[in-house]
Amino acid sequence: MSDLDRAIEQLRACRLIPESQVRELCYKARELLIEEGNVVSVDAPVTICGDIHGQFHDLMELFRVGGDVPDTNYLFMGDFVDRGFYSLESFLLLLCLKVRYPDRITLIRGNHESRQITTVYGFYDECIRKYGSANVWRYCCEVFDYLALGAIVLGASSELEPTSSTVNDTAQSNLAIADSELETEVLDSRGHVTMSTYRPRQRSSSDASTDSRNISPPRDISAAPGQVAAPSRSGAPGTGASSDGNGSAVTSRTGAVLCVHGGLSPLIDSVDKIRLIDRKQEVPHEGAMCDLLWSDPDEIEGWGLSPRGAGFLFGGDIVKQFNHLNGLSLVARAHQLVMEGYKEMFDGGIVTVWSAPNYCYRCGNVAAILELGEDASGGGTVARSNGEFGRSNGISGDNRVVSPGRRYRVFEAAAQDTRGMPAKKPVADYFL
Numbered sequence: 001m002s003d004l005d006r007a008i009e010q011l012r013a014c015r016l017i018p019e020s021q022v023r024e025l026c027y028k029a030r031e032l033l034i035e036e037g038n039v040v041s042v043d044a045p046v047t048i049c050g051d052i053h054g055q056f057h058d059l060m061e062l063f064r065v066g067g068d069v070p071d072t073n074y075l076f077m078g079d080f081v082d083r084g085f086y087s088l089e090s091f092l093l094l095l096c097l098k099v100r101y102p103d104r105i106t107l108i109r110g111n112h113e114s115r116q117i118t119t120v121y122g123f124y125d126e127c128i129r130k131y132g133s134a135n136v137w138r139y140c141c142e143v144f145d146y147l148a149l150g151a152i153v154l155g156a157s158s159e160l161e162p163t164s165s166t167v168n169d170t171a172q173s174n175l176a177i178a179d180s181e182l183e184t185e186v187l188d189s190r191g192h193v194t195m196s197t198y199r200p201r202q203r204s205s206s207d208a209s210t211d212s213r214n215i216s217p218p219r220d221i222s223a224a225p226g227q228v229a230a231p232s233r234s235g236a237p238g239t240g241a242s243s244d245g246n247g248s249a250v251t252s253r254t255g256a257v258l259c260v261h262g263g264l265s266p267l268i269d270s271v272d273k274i275r276l277i278d279r280k281q282e283v284p285h286e287g288a289m290c291d292l293l294w295s296d297p298d299e300i301e302g303w304g305l306s307p308r309g310a311g312f313l314f315g316g317d318i319v320k321q322f323n324h325l326n327g328l329s330l331v332a333r334a335h336q337l338v339m340e341g342y343k344e345m346f347d348g349g350i351v352t353v354w355s356a357p358n359y360c361y362r363c364g365n366v367a368a369i370l371e372l373g374e375d376a377s378g379g380g381t382v383a384r385s386n387g388e389f390g391r392s393n394g395i396s397g398d399n400r401v402v403s404p405g406r407r408y409r410v411f412e413a414a415a416q417d418t419r420g421m422p423a424k425k426p427v428a429d430y431f432l
């Protein structure tokens with residue numbers, strides 16, 4: 001077993017590795033990350049995750065729900081550290097996995113991956129407490145400077161694959177068929193599905209009825225143990241057979257998915273402009289790089305000032321235009337606590353994914369991860385050699401792209417007895 005595999009095993013057990021090994025790990029990680037562009041290209045299938053915030057035991061729960069690396073490909077959208085008690089164990093494990101399986105895991109930068117923020121919100125203190133000096137904090141911050149600012153997911157399927165074996169057999173037999181555009185599975189602490197919902201694909205936004213398309217998952221996750229509330233569906237398990245004819249109108253190409261921690265910037269009108277940023281630095285207080293890590297979508301028109309004091313608020317019109325101009329079907333972002341784990345806004349043009357259940361060990365929220373399947377039909381986006389993706393050639397016609405099938409797995413915090421942790425004093429400013 002290599003040193004790296006040993007370190008992974010040790011960190012999985014929530015035990016830290018020696019300082020000298022952290023130093024070596026961070027050096028290797030930087031060598032890898034320096035080769036990545038500001039916007040990493042990632043092929044589906046991939047599972048997209050939001051904020052972790054040092055909640056190590058919940059990260060383990062996330063892997064139980066979503067599958068282990070390298071069996072499942074992961075894209076983490078930043079905010080690995082601060083707030084929780086195990087920022088070191090969480091970030092170092094993810095970094096080990098990145099170095100060990102570089103093509104299986106993508107890490108992008110959150111606004112907490114910063115010297116200034118970690119000094120205030122816990123990671124710096126944790127490093128001092130656990131290692132006795134600021135050395136490890138310094139090594140980690142040097143890695144932060146090299147993390148990508150975003151990722152583009154290509155080749156996502158517009159249809160969902162049957163669910164994998166991460167759910168128990170009983171539930172799976174009820175859930176195996178998923179020809180829907182959007183599916184949510186709520187899992188309890190034992191990995192059992194307690195609720196499942198789905199929404200059939202809609203052909204276009206114009207024929208959507210007046211009902212809100214800001215999708216939120218069901219609130220009731222309190223099904224009794226053993227009670228599986230998943231609805232039964234037609235179609236034989238494992239066949240992927242479609243039970244409702246969607247017609248052929250929407251089998252064209254699936255738009256790419258842009259992943260960033262915060263959101264859009266008034267200084268950035270194309271994905272290519274993100275590629276031009278000099279990212280290898282501390283997160284600036286303003287400018288495009290700052291906005292990508294700090295901004296939030298909001299029910300406004302155009303741009304607005306952010307109450308966070310950094311980044312901007314942006315409305316549905318901004319998202320719609322950005323997605324259209326860039327051939328995107330979806331912006332996936334994190335950064336904001338969502339009690340239901342995820343929240344789609346603006347006709348499904350943007351989604352917030354939040355992966356820290358019971359945030360700060362007291363918010364009472366559930367967490368979610370977003371699974372995008374692989375398009376096996378060959379009709380997906382095609383990456384070009386220059387890094388661009390399936391964009392209109394200027395030939396007139398419908399530039400509309402199809403949304404990818406989205407499966408949200410919603411999960412609760414790891415059982416209390418697996419963590420051994422004290423109650424924490426109340427923390428204000430959750431929005432940071």
Ligand SMILES: [Mn+2]
Binds near residue numbers: 112261334335432
């Ligand atoms: Mn954040």
